[in-house]
Amino acid sequence: MTACNSYTSPSGNYTWTTSGVYNDTIPNANNCDSVMTFNLTINYSTSSSQTITACNSYTSPSGNDVWTISGIYMDTITNLAGCDSFMTIDLTINNSSNGVLVTQACDSMVSPSGNYVWTESGTYIDTLVNSFGCDSFLLVTLTVNSTQYVNQAVSACDSYELPGGNVVTTGGVYIDTLMTTGGCDSIITTDLTINSSSVTNISETACNSYLWVVNGQTYTSSGQYQGVLTSSTGCDSTVIMDLVITQIETSIEVTGTMEEILALTSNEVSSGVSYQWLSCDPDFQPIAEETNVSFTPGVYGSYAVEITLNGCVDTSACFNAGPVGIVEGGLAQLRVYPNPTNGRVSIELPNASDNVRVDVMAADGRLVRSESHTSGTSFIETMIDGPAGLYFISVKVGGESSRVVRVVKE
Secondary structure (H helix, E strand, C coil): CEEECCEECCCCCCEECCCEEEEEEEECCCCCEEEEEEEEEEECCEEEEEEEEEECCEECCCCCCEECCCEEEEEEEECCCCCEEEEEEEEEEECCEEEEEEEEEECCEECCCCCCEECCCEEEEEEEECCCCCEEEEEEEEEEECCEEEEEEEEEECCEECCCCCEECCCEEEEEEEECCCCCEEEEEEEEEEECCEEEEEEEEEECCEEECCCCEEECCCEEEEEEEECCCCCEEEEEEEEEEECCCCCEEEECCCCCECEEEECCCCCCCEEEEEECCCCCEECCCCCCCEECCCCCEEEEEEEEECCEEEECCCEEECECCCCCCCCCCCEEECCCECCEEEEEEEEEECCEEEEEEECCCCEEEEEEECCCEEEEEEECCCCCEEEEEEEEECCCEEEEEEEEEC
16 A cells, blocks of 8 residues: 555544554444555655746646746646655746847848858848847848949059059059948959150240140240140150240331431341341342441432341331432422421422322331322322421432431421
8 A cells, every 4th residue: 555645544543654564443344343454655745946947938847837927836746656746936937039130241141140141131030049048039131232343444644543542653453452332342453554654855946936736835935845745545745845936136226317327227136147138119129238237328218127047037127218318300499398397297399290209207217107199299298197206208209309308396
């Protein structure tokens, strides 16, 4: 016989709490004593205490209860002896957690748990363990960006700054790694050709001015000038020009008085210069043997000088000069008045004449007015155009008779 904790005899007279051999007497069916012998084994109930931590909920050891909050709970199960086992459970309930992660990655991403590799953008769920040892469910919104590969062929002049910022001066294949706006690598391969700029020195000479086709500039003085062209490779081709400009001074100094012969002198006196005096009327004819810096005309007329210097040739303006106050032909009775004048001058000829030419010259020989009268002219009015001073009026008739008169303008 086996019992838990104690056993009450069939007669009810005894309660045994320990194992042993016991006798009990009860009446049988004939109302006679029936003696019973018991080989009794007493097993005992047990009790225990447990401290348990669980996630979200805990099912009691007996399976009869499910607990979802922390607390102290009692449960009864059967021990190995078949008796009750009373359990006191100090229970702590921890909860699972949820999280959200919005992130981006380059090419692929290993999930936070390490269990997955994601290579495309999307929304994923991953399970971790939180600080309480329970599941942590993580909602991952992932953007997968790609590494970019760029190949470029570049030609540059003298040097080139690579995408990574380095400046190189030799051609070759260079690889730079940058970062895209998405935070991924941008791998740029540059096939670089370096071309060189060039410098050329030239020398030029010119008369008065020089138009340089390299830069379209016109220069009027000697010096060193620089222009830039573009070569066939697209690089600068710098041209440095040493320019010599020959400027000829064409001004003339006029000397003399009314009673003397007026002389003309060139103001160009550079080394190596040569002169040729010309008669302006007609057609700038060279005057024989007049090749000095000064020229004294024997006949009143219009003269200029042709100057040659360093291979350059230029001609002065025409100046009127020659013997003054000498009357040629039939103009002895010529009258010019008023003298002095305020500018208006009257000329009376001895006779009505054809082909009369009147020239008004300043004291330095410059022609300030010229007019012609072609038929039956005996009276002419002319003007002295210019400031107050000494002027000369030349009157020629038919290209033969002439007279020069000095007039003062007030």
